Amino acid sequence: MEEYVLMKGNEAIAEAAIRAGTDGYFGYPITPQSEVLEYLTAARLHERTGMVVLQAESEVAAINMLYGGAGAGKKVLTTSSGPGISLMQEGISYMAGSELPCLIVNVVRGGPGLGTIQPAQSDYFQSTKGGGHGDYRLITLAPASVQEMADFVSLGFDLAFKYRNPVMILTDGALGQMMEKVKFKPQQPRSKKSPHWATTGKTPDRERIFITSLNLDPACQERFNIKLKAKYKEISEKEVRYEKIECDDADYLFVAYGTSSRICQKSIQLARNEGIKVGLFRPITLWPFPYKEIMEMTGQVKGMLSVEMSAGQMVEDVKLAVEAKVKVDHYGRMGGIVHSPEEIVKALKQKIIGG
Amino acid sequence: MEEYVLMKGNEAIAEAAIRAGTDGYFGYPITPQSEVLEYLTAARLHERTGMVVLQAESEVAAINMLYGGAGAGKKVLTTSSGPGISLMQEGISYMAGSELPCLIVNVVRGGPGLGTIQPAQSDYFQSTKGGGHGDYRLITLAPASVQEMADFVSLGFDLAFKYRNPVMILTDGALGQMMEKVKFKPQQPRSKKSPHWATTGKTPDRERIFITSLNLDPACQERFNIKLKAKYKEISEKEVRYEKIECDDADYLFVAYGTSSRICQKSIQLARNEGIKVGLFRPITLWPFPYKEIMEMTGQVKGMLSVEMSAGQMVEDVKLAVEAKVKVDHYGRMGGIVHSPEEIVKALKQKIIGG
Amino acid sequence: MAKIKGAIVVDIDGCKGCGLCIEACPVEVISLSDNVNVKGYHYSYMTDPDACTGCSNCAIICPDGIITVYRIKI
Amino acid sequence: MAKIKGAIVVDIDGCKGCGLCIEACPVEVISLSDNVNVKGYHYSYMTDPDACTGCSNCAIICPDGIITVYRIKI
Amino acid sequence: MAENAITTKELVKKENLVYQKTKLLTDDVMHYCPGCGHGTTHRLIAEIVEEMGIQSEIIGVAPVGCSVLMYNYMNFDMQEAAHGRAPAVATGIKRLLPEKYVFTYQGDGDLAAIGTGETIHACNRGENITMIFINNGIYGMTGGQMAPTTLIGMKSSTTPYGREVSLAGNPLNMTDLIVNLPGTYFVSRQSVHTPGNVRKAKKAIKKAFEYQSLNKGTCFVEVVSNCPAGWKMTPVESNKWLAENMLPFYPLGDLKVPEE
């Protein structure tokens, strides 16, 4: 294991991508994530790992470059933020519909529209419920530290290739811009083998391959949709990830991911100082969402507060999880404002304990 | 009132738009909704109402032409289907973020990706939860007949202007392509007045106006988000629309919208022939969703089946509504396949009554 | 003087009866049949096999690539 | 011979000290002050008011439009 | 005459074969309307791939348009791109598989309307790909709507009275535009409406593939083509109409050739 370095979350993603043996990065600048492309272009990777780094003419082009590269069996990555991710929705739906793996990072900022460039968590619905058209799902990972920003890159690629599905790292401007210490895995070589489904040129020993999401015949398309649904069911059963913090004796629960889960940890200290036993349930995979695991907590706790930097999005999944067994409410800041630990405790008291 | 005419749902939208005094249509061809633009170009409206009809170079351009036109205070319309609607997500988020009214019609086809051109209801999440980035909501109307395709155009514009928010008519290929008889309202003149917030040129009697979704200062942005949230709350309280069919004595409920709600009506007959008392709850506004009204039904019925041409999207809202008070399950066909009335009854028996 | 003789073989069920081969044939030896193929198209056929020069024009213009051309010098 | 005399008025707190006006002045009468304005910029000022011809070059190049120019024939 | 008599049966044997459908086309019947130039152009590409012996080295990108199912007919690897994004998809493939031949095949709606940005930027970056551009002046796939390349006065289902500039803008000559970009290496405009033109088109397309191995930039061939269904003409009429109306506005020939 190498030694700790200090890095911004965005830079950690870039460095981790290099280490993971990523074949190609295609992206378009947007605050608060432009450091990824800047880091990669500074690394002169064409002289090192051979990784391709291309500034695309737009996010629409970028996601479709990913489509081509993924179809060629390569590890491909893009990063963007809200408006750019919205522009990628058609392409993401196409990749899901063609069962192509890729890694997309959304360093969320406040919206809607041009909004603000400060951190937010208001793209939860877009990422977990499907911002594009048609029935598909994005595996969504929510890091809460710079270390996880790095670690989830290879995890994301593993899941993407295992299930042949796009994976989203849903993070935010705070995690992208902050520095923490981080340790990287050693450099992986870029893979020389291609998956069997990739278009790499039809050699005599195999049939031709085509990558498509089209099925003019609805019966075929339905068969494909059923296959996708089964895949998503499998992922839901196998790939749920979460973390429980100070839950053992908790009477109440914060449910929070990413930056807000960090703040909640401080809120826990504050609350416990006042004698309120509150714990944190941190979903790491936002899709698949840990419905079962949160449901299990209803045997123990009296109420849950979904703490999000949004108007209330994940709270719907928390409600779906607990099936009204305990009280669930939402406390959110918006527009680039990050909660203070104190106000979260106050909200817990008002909305859950006292409410 | 004029006499009945036979028309495709798509044509009815076009004719209703003309009658409603729409100022501008901007759109890009895509099956199964290209008849809208074809009808409008055939109508030579520049010689009649003066309505502008422009085939845009893309859906991205179309939604941004809507932005400009809406910002000028005009009634503007676009229509598309899945892939095209995905491309509009950034623009839709911008319009919500700039509080601009417009009407968007999604004639849904099977996805994900290019998918199929046959009818589906798999864009429910995209429309109701926010396919674009940031915290915003689309008022979503779900017609179930050609008559409603026509009627919801003026309803949609009324809501859009009342709340200064984009409105989506979420329909599907079946309703777009089928003909039924329809009566139109008389021709409305195009409005000569501009709303006070529109950019029409700064006359000496007023301050300059700018239309923007940008708030670099997060505190301002949050204030704006709070304002939006309040608006959405008001809409949720005032604008819920739904229809109950054969619910008075029902022991079970189908919850379905649009085309699948039509099929369910036949299933109700079949089921009642067998002595199963089932009714239909048809949400007309998918957002705001009739949570309260569905909750009220839990006092009466033993279970609900969400019947959708999708892998299961609206069923989440039904579950959120009933808070586990009665059993809720989903029955879906996908990929362009429309349910048969018989299989819906079978699913009701298996999943709700027997299950 | 060596004479060139050609022949074409049309994949009848592949033909869509577009008539482009007819237009392209310099010696005008192709016509559309009165009969239809499985897909319901009036397919093309050689009306005067002897006149064909095997120039391949018909095959080259055929969008469906269903004409095979043979040629011999005699 | 009529002489032309000019003068400029710089909105000190609007100045960003970019120096473009200095570069643009044909008679080199503008400099940046050693002092800073409220925003912390060294603002421009006239070092030799008498030489100014009122040609407006400085005002025209100023990105912030904060120079007002006066001129008189004497 | 009788002296030279040789029956067709005697003639039809392997050794006399002069033209046959290439094995690089699959046995699937193409779904195109009778007489559609897409079929012809598909065949040319397949023949060229066969002649160059690059079946194992080529990856094609199909558009959204009538040729969306091209991958069913080509006996080599292909990807189906989102509408207009084939140049981006091809960029992704080629940059990651630089030793392969990569090409796009796109209609005029795909390449010159929704995909304008991707087309211009791939050509301007000089991606080492081949782009085949089927200009039939209409949206065939969706039922005959106006394309950017629809001529003034030409009827389509969205210009039912003929294209009027004041309502629907000017026709866009995309090839004339991209020829000015430094990234393009070989640019040609061809057609497939007569056997002679088919032969010329094949030569140009072949060059556009051969040059790809030089890594000198984008090779671009426009094929002016017909759409009998969208134009509401018979195939034969459509080709005549093409010659009389399309070619004056989209004149054939090489627009940019490498200096030797």
Added chain:
Amino acid sequence: MAENAITTKELVKKENLVYQKTKLLTDDVMHYCPGCGHGTTHRLIAEIVEEMGIQSEIIGVAPVGCSVLMYNYMNFDMQEAAHGRAPAVATGIKRLLPEKYVFTYQGDGDLAAIGTGETIHACNRGENITMIFINNGIYGMTGGQMAPTTLIGMKSSTTPYGREVSLAGNPLNMTDLIVNLPGTYFVSRQSVHTPGNVRKAKKAIKKAFEYQSLNKGTCFVEVVSNCPAGWKMTPVESNKWLAENMLPFYPLGDLKVPEE
């Protein structure tokens, strides 16, 4: 000398005023970096609107880029468009308010990267709008990344060793491209790096507004400009660098003028 003595105080009065900030600019201090050409160009537009007396008849469209907040500075109605979409937004406004003056103001990333399609098609349709294109060869707003117009060898935060064509493609000369489109009526390239150039730029931009009333097509003015922050130079250095490096590649002058 003493004989002509007249104090500055005596000089500074209304009747001697020859230059003053126009009332069409608001009192907000522009957020631009010191020496940035955006400010200069904003001022020119405001002066022209004042001179033409069209404050009540004009609607501007701001881009996403450093000039995203342009609406704070202009004392007339404006809309802020999504990144690259200003031409589409302006099309929507102008088609629905055909009697008004409508213009876009866009950076090079906005107009020539993400917005390429909208730019080409608005110009090709010949929308009766004015487009002002600020080419500073860089993405100022987001921190100095490469723009489509970044010169070969030029450093940016995403070409930290200078732009290399093999990695990042060629610079895109957008104005040279759109001048070929039949929908453009007046096309000019100007700069604002010296007082003389500012004067010329103002003339060109004014024409581009005046011609709009003729309804003859798109009027397009590129302004080659600086970005001291992104180029990592002082304002004075940046203008010198501009003259020496940008202008040879983006030469100034009128590219298309109406025949009189």
Added chain:
Amino acid sequence: MTEEIIIAGFGGQGVLSMGKILCYSGVMEGQEVSWMPSYGPEMRGGTANVTVILSDKMISSPIINTYDTAIILNQQSMDKFESAIKPGGLLIYDGNSIIRHPERDDINIYRVDATEEATKMETTKTFNMIMLGGYLKVKKLFKLESVIKGLKKSLPERYHHLIPVNVKAIHRGMEIIKEVATIS
């Protein structure tokens, strides 16, 4: 009364407009109607079909899998829809457009040699009206006057001069329809 009909043949045979005229005839008599076409690119050259439902009551699903009546205009459609007719239902087909004759013995089968008849009439465009005539003869759903009104509503004004020819074709269809096999 509810009548569920599929009309199927090649694109260009007038399948869709036959359905539309039927619907308008129903509208003229105050019925509820629905008309649901197959759509999409497969229509080009390929088959086209339309499902028409006529009813006294509100029509629930416009998309159905079994039919009271099938009007079949080519072989592909015969292959596809013969089995979808409800027992006791009606099949009418153009005798000139098929190769294989229908085989069901639990339905009523009629034949109209409309292709042949249409070539005899002034214009082959009357083909679908001849078929329609046959159908109207057997089912007697509407007054002829409603059908003529329906025809008028279906045709754009500029084609109204063709109405007499079309009416003639309907009458021809009524005359030439032949019973092939009936049950009961």
Added chain:
Amino acid sequence: MTEEIIIAGFGGQGVLSMGKILCYSGVMEGQEVSWMPSYGPEMRGGTANVTVILSDKMISSPIINTYDTAIILNQQSMDKFESAIKPGGLLIYDGNSIIRHPERDDINIYRVDATEEATKMETTKTFNMIMLGGYLKVKKLFKLESVIKGLKKSLPERYHHLIPVNVKAIHRGMEIIKEVATIS
């Protein structure tokens, strides 16, 4: 131990790198650290600030509203952050960069005339190191050797020749820091 610091001034004063060096010094001593900058276009010419947290324990929120220490490098920052220092906390400012002096009486206040001192040294780039020296003197958080290691890790290889100058500046800062007001 947890130390929560805000460093605030103009962009270009070395605010961000001062924070980074502090963090790296902490890393050298096995601490947890976080560094959270203000970001976005308002940085251009405007103010820049960074929140640094050093702690023995895992750091929860990197974004905080009150601070143990504020290092203030211009007037805007003084206006913004003086009130955000926890009672009993520490304020260090560059005496040459402000107009209005701090007014709090419940915190410890120190002044480093770093601008002046930096112009006296070879390079004005040492400005932030002088401030840092002052801070280290008062807080005595790390061994100097950790700070030098942190400095090394913060600077790209090509600037390592500047380390001696920077160390010298740190020492200068330690020398010239002046107590303005202390409580208790």
